[in-house]
Amino acid sequence: MAEAVVLNLVLFLPLVGVALLVAVPKESGALVRGVSLAVMVVQLALVAWLYARFDSSVGGLQFETRVPWIADWGVHYQIGLDGYNILLVLMTAFLGPLVVAGAFTAIAKDVKLFYAMVFLVQFAMVGTFLAQDLFLFYVFWETMLIPMFLLIGIWGGERRIYATIKFVLYTAFGSILMLAAVIYLVWSLQKTTGITSFAFSDLVQTQLPLDVQSILLAAFALSFAIKVPMAPLHTWLPDAHVEAPTAGSVILAGVMLKMGTYGFMKLGFPLFPDATQLYTPVLMSLAVLSIVYGACLALVQDDIKKIIAYSSISHLGYVMLGLLSLDLLGIQGAVLQMVSHGLVAGGLFLMVGMIYERCHTRELSAYGGIAKLLPVYSVFFMILTLASVGLPTTSGFTGEFLVLLGAFRAAWPLHTAGNDLPLVLALVAVTGVVLGALYMLRFALGFLYGKARAPHQPIVDLGLREKAILGVIVAAVFALGLFPAEPLKKTELAAKAYRELIVTPRLTARAP
Amino acid sequence: MNTAVVLTAMLPEHLLLLGIVLVIGLEIVGRGRRAALAVAFVAVAAAAAAAAELAVSGFSAAPFAGQFSVDPTTLLVKAMVLAFALPVLLMARDEFAGGEFPALLLSSLYGVCLLQSADSFATVFLGLELMSLPVYVLILLAWRRPQSAEAALKYLVLGGTATAMFLMGASLLYGSGGSLAIDAFPRALAGGDGLARAAVVLVVLSFFLKAAIVPFHAWAPDAYEAASVPVTAYMATIVKAGVLLAALRLFGRAELSSPMLELIAALPLASIVWGNLAAMRQPSLRRMIAYSSIAHAGYLFYALLGDPAGRLQAVAFYLLAYGLMNLLAFAALPAAADDLGRDRLDNLRGLFHRAPFAALMIGVAMLSLAGIPPLPGFVAKFLIFRNVMASGHTTIAVLGLIGSYLGIYFYLRVLQLMFMSPDAVVAGGGGRQRLALGASVACVAAAAVVAVFPGWIIGRF
Numbered sequence: 001m002a003e004a005v006v007l008n009l010v011l012f013l014p015l016v017g018v019a020l021l022v023a024v025p026k027e028s029g030a031l032v033r034g035v036s037l038a039v040m041v042v043q044l045a046l047v048a049w050l051y052a053r054f055d056s057s058v059g060g061l062q063f064e065t066r067v068p069w070i071a072d073w074g075v076h077y078q079i080g081l082d083g084y085n086i087l088l089v090l091m092t093a094f095l096g097p098l099v100v101a102g103a104f105t106a107i108a109k110d111v112k113l114f115y116a117m118v119f120l121v122q123f124a125m126v127g128t129f130l131a132q133d134l135f136l137f138y139v140f141w142e143t144m145l146i147p148m149f150l151l152i153g154i155w156g157g158e159r160r161i162y163a164t165i166k167f168v169l170y171t172a173f174g175s176i177l178m179l180a181a182v183i184y185l186v187w188s189l190q191k192t193t194g195i196t197s198f199a200f201s202d203l204v205q206t207q208l209p210l211d212v213q214s215i216l217l218a219a220f221a222l223s224f225a226i227k228v229p230m231a232p233l234h235t236w237l238p239d240a241h242v243e244a245p246t247a248g249s250v251i252l253a254g255v256m257l258k259m260g261t262y263g264f265m266k267l268g269f270p271l272f273p274d275a276t277q278l279y280t281p282v283l284m285s286l287a288v289l290s291i292v293y294g295a296c297l298a299l300v301q302d303d304i305k306k307i308i309a310y311s312s313i314s315h316l317g318y319v320m321l322g323l324l325s326l327d328l329l330g331i332q333g334a335v336l337q338m339v340s341h342g343l344v345a346g347g348l349f350l351m352v353g354m355i356y357e358r359c360h361t362r363e364l365s366a367y368g369g370i371a372k373l374l375p376v377y378s379v380f381f382m383i384l385t386l387a388s389v390g391l392p393t394t395s396g397f398t399g400e401f402l403v404l405l406g407a408f409r410a411a412w413p414l415h416t417a418g419n420d421l422p423l424v425l426a427l428v429a430v431t432g433v434v435l436g437a438l439y440m441l442r443f444a445l446g447f448l449y450g451k452a453r454a455p456h457q458p459i460v461d462l463g464l465r466e467k468a469i470l471g472v473i474v475a476a477v478f479a480l481g482l483f484p485a486e487p488l489k490k491t492e493l494a495a496k497a498y499r500e501l502i503v504t505p506r507l508t509a510r511a512p
Numbered sequence: 513m514n515t516a517v518v519l520t521a522m523l524p525e526h527l528l529l530l531g532i533v534l535v536i537g538l539e540i541v542g543r544g545r546r547a548a549l550a551v552a553f554v555a556v557a558a559a560a561a562a563a564a565e566l567a568v569s570g571f572s573a574a575p576f577a578g579q580f581s582v583d584p585t586t587l588l589v590k591a592m593v594l595a596f597a598l599p600v601l602l603m604a605r606d607e608f609a610g611g612e613f614p615a616l617l618l619s620s621l622y623g624v625c626l627l628q629s630a631d632s633f634a635t636v637f638l639g640l641e642l643m644s645l646p647v648y649v650l651i652l653l654a655w656r657r658p659q660s661a662e663a664a665l666k667y668l669v670l671g672g673t674a675t676a677m678f679l680m681g682a683s684l685l686y687g688s689g690g691s692l693a694i695d696a697f698p699r700a701l702a703g704g705d706g707l708a709r710a711a712v713v714l715v716v717l718s719f720f721l722k723a724a725i726v727p728f729h730a731w732a733p734d735a736y737e738a739a740s741v742p743v744t745a746y747m748a749t750i751v752k753a754g755v756l757l758a759a760l761r762l763f764g765r766a767e768l769s770s771p772m773l774e775l776i777a778a779l780p781l782a783s784i785v786w787g788n789l790a791a792m793r794q795p796s797l798r799r800m801i802a803y804s805s806i807a808h809a810g811y812l813f814y815a816l817l818g819d820p821a822g823r824l825q826a827v828a829f830y831l832l833a834y835g836l837m838n839l840l841a842f843a844a845l846p847a848a849a850d851d852l853g854r855d856r857l858d859n860l861r862g863l864f865h866r867a868p869f870a871a872l873m874i875g876v877a878m879l880s881l882a883g884i885p886p887l888p889g890f891v892a893k894f895l896i897f898r899n900v901m902a903s904g905h906t907t908i909a910v911l912g913l914i915g916s917y918l919g920i921y922f923y924l925r926v927l928q929l930m931f932m933s934p935d936a937v938v939a940g941g942g943g944r945q946r947l948a949l950g951a952s953v954a955c956v957a958a959a960a961v962v963a964v965f966p967g968w969i970i971g972r973f
Binding site: 075110113139143145149150153168169173176180183184187 | 894931970
């Protein structure tokens with residue numbers, strides 16, 4: 001019971017943060033920053049406590065709250081932790097204080113509004129993960145847009161208006177079709193079973209003909225695939241990343257992109273299993289296309305932020321591949337890869353922000369030999385680069401390895417049965433690992449080594465605050481790489497449940 | 513006819529009438545020009561409270577059988593629409609000093625109240641005219657530029673055309689069925705001779721004209737811009753509500769069938785699309801809101817496609833969310849030396865730095881009008897589209913949703929100007945607007961309640 005209360009507290013704490021910020025006088029920037037950091041740290045502590053209390057031997061929801069919200073429609077305020085969301089909530093809460101602390105010096109304009117928006121986006125993201133009711137999920141999902149719109153639009157770079165409008169219009173288009181699908185789905189459930197409910201647990205019971213399933217899956221998938229983003233729906237991402245302030249990029253890459261993959265895992269695939277099975281070849285091909293295409297684009301960028309942005313497309317392709325492999329290891333690898341990418345890409349964006357604060361350019365060609373100029377910075381940078389490449393002992397390795405292992409394990413029986421496509425796709429996906437090493441090492445080589453030059457000298461190495469931020473991230477990256485068993489145990493039952501939901505064909509189950 | 517029943521059932525109307533008499537009386541004795549607004553405020557508040565009280569106590573009666581009747585639901589909606597007039601009156605303090613404004617506003621409100629209780633075409637006609645005629649004058653009341661006269665004349669002529677169409681339709685209906693009761697309308701909808709069908713089309717078109725549905729919308733942007741801000745707010749919220757509720761009363765519980773179904777779907781859809789597209793290029797907030805209200809009229813008429821039993825609920829809740837947000841936007845609009853410049857979108861640039869509260873309030877209003885959760889506009893839109901889809905009109909609902917997507921850009925553009933653009937050079941502002949501030953606080957507080965407890969409120973209607 002106490003846990004359920006704490007979970008609600010975790011969700012609404014960012015709103016308390018907003019209220020506190022309103023009370024703080026405008027002039028005292030230090031107080032604004034202190035309050036913001038304190039609230040985020042408290043949130044993290046509460047989530048960590050819940051994580052420790054989470055019982056991994058029990059399937060389904062834990063610490064659940066369920067209260068009627070719009071009773072006439074069967075909408076409930078229903079939140080809870082389960083194997084699907086626990087790691088993602090932990091990661092979101094973990095990145096919160098880092099985002100706040102990372103923006104201490106970078107944001108000088110409208111500081112109060114800035115942290116208020118960070119709180120709102122945090123609220124919406126945690127809410128999206130926790131929601132167990134489709135209506136509530138949609139509300140949180142859309143709420144995210146507005147603070148993000150302002151974060152990019154007010155504190156972004158030169159082309160921020162273009163980037164932020166593109167971001168919102170892109171994602172809102174996916175959402176509006178998803179909304180139509182949500183309404184249709186709930187209405188179908190009501191028509192066939194007489195139950196009016198938005199609860200995930202009820203909606204997965206809906207039995208729909210295959211053609212309807214396909215259309216609805218397409219609507220959901222469009223919305224989620226834009227968020228992930230999967231090629232060819234990714235074009236908003238580089239713009240948004242490049243123009244966003246560091247905090248915005250970290251939130252985007254660290255958490256928001258996972259909304260898409262989480263959406264597929266929690267809703268998109270389990271709701272429409274027969275259609276998912278039917279279109280797995282298409283979706284898997286798109287995932288592998290994202291892996292390779294993202295990596296190739298990252299290889300030729302001169303803008304540091306764009307390299308990481310395109311690498312995100314590539315890395316999230318692995319998540320999709322793992323989810324679609326329907327192999328237990330692949331699914332768990334996908335979950336781990338989500339968390340790992342959140343840490344690594346978040347960390348890299350923070351590092352780009354740090355160098356940008358010093359030199360005011362993101363052009364790779366303007367830099368060289370940073371290892372000599374900023375030794376401490378370079379150590380952190382190299383570690384995160386290697387984690388991104390997937391060096392064993394880092395979190396990046398565990399995730400990618402499990403995904404590929406799962407993909408092969410699932411593809412082999414199909415290959416012997418005469419279907420070569422999954423095997424070919426898995427083989428192509430492996431080249432993504434090589435390409436990943438190529439673009440990250442090209443980046444690190446040009447950036448860290450060679451003749452020492454930076455556009456703005458003299459240049460000071462990392463301060464204590466920056467070291468602390470990066471130290472925490474690097475520690476987490478290694479912890480997840482060296483001891484993946486514990487978090488994997490928390491998600492194991494959810495991964496099994498997810499697989500069960502999809503491989504049990506619902507159409508034949510209905511047939512007498 | 514029982515006097516007590518007449519007194520009770522029409523208590524809101526009587527209180528408005530009392531207000532009108534008092535305001536005019538004050539004007540005649542030449543005293544308390546400032547008091548007129550306060551008197552009107554008290555009258556409207558009392559009328560709204562009376563309607564709400566009657567609704568809560570479950571009162572229903574027909575004091576003039578076949579002409580006028582009330583039941584708890586209509587009384588509640590009446591209370592809501594009357595309450596919308598309170599922020600308008602608060603805003604008006606800065607614009608209108610004399611007794612003309614309150615008197616005209618109260619008369620118009622009387623018409624709106626009549627519309628919601630009308631049982632015959634005669635009462636509907638009375639209500640429509642009583643609602644519209646004062647508005648023509650209200651537009652001209654703040655005479656500031658010649659264009660206002662032109663716009664008011666345009667509105668008058670087109671409003672007159674709508675009235676003519678309505679009367680023509682009503683008389684054809686009488687000719688075909690021999691009755692002026694509003695149930696004749698659903699009967700004619702269900703099937704009838706050519707005369708009845710022509711009557712139905714004329715009446716529906718007259719409502720489309722009054723509600724500014726494409727292609728009968730051209731008067732709205734000019735009229736909205738010509739009026740001063742409180743009058744625009746009044747037109748966008750209360751007049752629109754009056755027209756829609758009257759249309760709803762006529763349609764009653766009738767099931768729509770082809771070809772009426774196509775007419776009710778096609779023109780509102782065109783309004784949604786065109787209203788949202790045209791709004792993108794407007795230079796002033798009032799013109800933009802005019803186009804936005806054209807689109808919103810489209811959503812509201814969409815509600816007619818839904819399950820007959822749920823129509824009033826959907827429209828009433830939508831009007832609540834939509835009305836609150838329009839009023840909020842107008843109430844928060846900062847004062848300026850010249851009326852035309854007050855709502856130029858260019859002058860809103862960098863508003864967040866000059867007036868953070870106003871910018872936040874306008875921002876909330878825009879996002880809610882765009883239908884972005886968790887703001888009340890989302891639940892309202894959801895309710896309408898859910899009903900349309902549950903009636904089996906999936907394609908129409910999806911097209912409407914895509915049309916609503918088109919609207920997101922121009923609402924965001926207002927936010928972009930207020931929060932992301934460098935400050936505009938604005939000539940010194942007007943007075944201190946304490947009352948308007950109160951109005952916006954009241955609206956946002958009400959909106960917060962609607963956002964947090966939508967289920968409870970939907971259940972009331």
